[in-house]
Amino acid sequence: MLSLKNISKYYQSGGNKVSVLNNITLDIDEGEFVSIMGPSGSGKSTLLNVIGMLDEASEGYYYFLDKMVHQLKEKQRSALYKENIGFVFQAYHLIDELTVYENIETPLLYHDFKSSERKALVADMLDRFQIVGKKDLFPAQLSGGQQQLVGIARALIVKPKLLLADEPTGNLNSKQGEEIMELFQKLNKEDGMTIIQVTHSEKNAEYGTRIINLLDGTVASSKKL
Numbered sequence: 001m002l003s004l005k006n007i008s009k010y011y012q013s014g015g016n017k018v019s020v021l022n023n024i025t026l027d028i029d030e031g032e033f034v035s036i037m038g039p040s041g042s043g044k045s046t047l048l049n050v051i052g053m054l055d056e057a058s059e060g061y062y063y064f065l066d067k068m069v070h071q072l073k074e075k076q077r078s079a080l081y082k083e084n085i086g087f088v089f090q091a092y093h094l095i096d097e098l099t100v101y102e103n104i105e106t107p108l109l110y111h112d113f114k115s116s117e118r119k120a121l122v123a124d125m126l127d128r129f130q131i132v133g134k135k136d137l138f139p140a141q142l143s144g145g146q147q148q149l150v151g152i153a154r155a156l157i158v159k160p161k162l163l164l165a166d167e168p169t170g171n172l173n174s175k176q177g178e179e180i181m182e183l184f185q186k187l188n189k190e191d192g193m194t195i196i197q198v199t200h201s202e203k204n205a206e207y208g209t210r211i212i213n214l215l216d217g218t219v220a221s222s223k224k225l
């Protein structure tokens with residue numbers, strides 16, 4: 001599904017070049033459920049953001065569904081992202097001024113869905129996540145767990161081929177976390193969705209089919225489960 005070749009990422013800091021990703025070469029196949037682990041600051045979020053096209057590498061090649069992402073123009077890259085990728089953030093990144101319903105609907109506005117189709121898709125998601133009763137509330141009126149469910153519903157509504165999640169259970173209690181891991185496992189096994197998650201939890205990592213350990217911006221190990 002995607003292939004990174006010699007990907008590096010640097011930041012300029014007071015005249016110094018700070019290296020965050022260091023010559024990463026990595027292939028991820030369709031149908032994998034990959035857990036990325038590693039110490040804080042090892043480059044996990046940066047790697048996920050590069051894969052999710054929210055950030056660009058400084059060097060290297062990135063192929064996604066046989067497209068050369070590193071050569072695409074901003075507009076084409078953003079179209080590729082919207083068409084294929086769902087992103088779940090640790091800090092939810094919901095839009096405060098929009099209701100639960102409107103937050104979940106947002107990604108559909110970038111696609112050619114009729115209003116009636118949008119309504120049906122959002123209703124499905126509200127149902128699936130058992131948040132129908134919350135649809136007119138604003139994010140600030142929800143618990144952390146509920147906000148994360150809305151974030152996940154929003155990521156899933158376009159039925160992405162690839163779901164990326166940066167510490168999706170970081171702010172949840174263990175029961176909520178388990179429910180989300182079970183949902184991810186089901187999406188992967190039953191719907192064949194490719195998933196890449198960043199996690200600090202060994203237990204959550206083991207829901208996946210492969211664990212990648214990052215250390216100082218390099219892949220220290222990659223183990224199939």
Ligand code: ADP
Nearest residue numbers: 011018020038039040041042043044045046047
């Ligand atoms: P992780 O998610 O593994 O904790 P990150 O990918 O967030 O790590 O960050 C890796 C390193 O890159 C950190 O040392 C961080 O300070 C640095 N970094 C991230 N973003 C920036 C930025 N915009 N400017 C400078 N340094 C950054």
Ligand code: MG
Nearest residue numbers: 044045046166
């Ligand atoms: Mg991070």
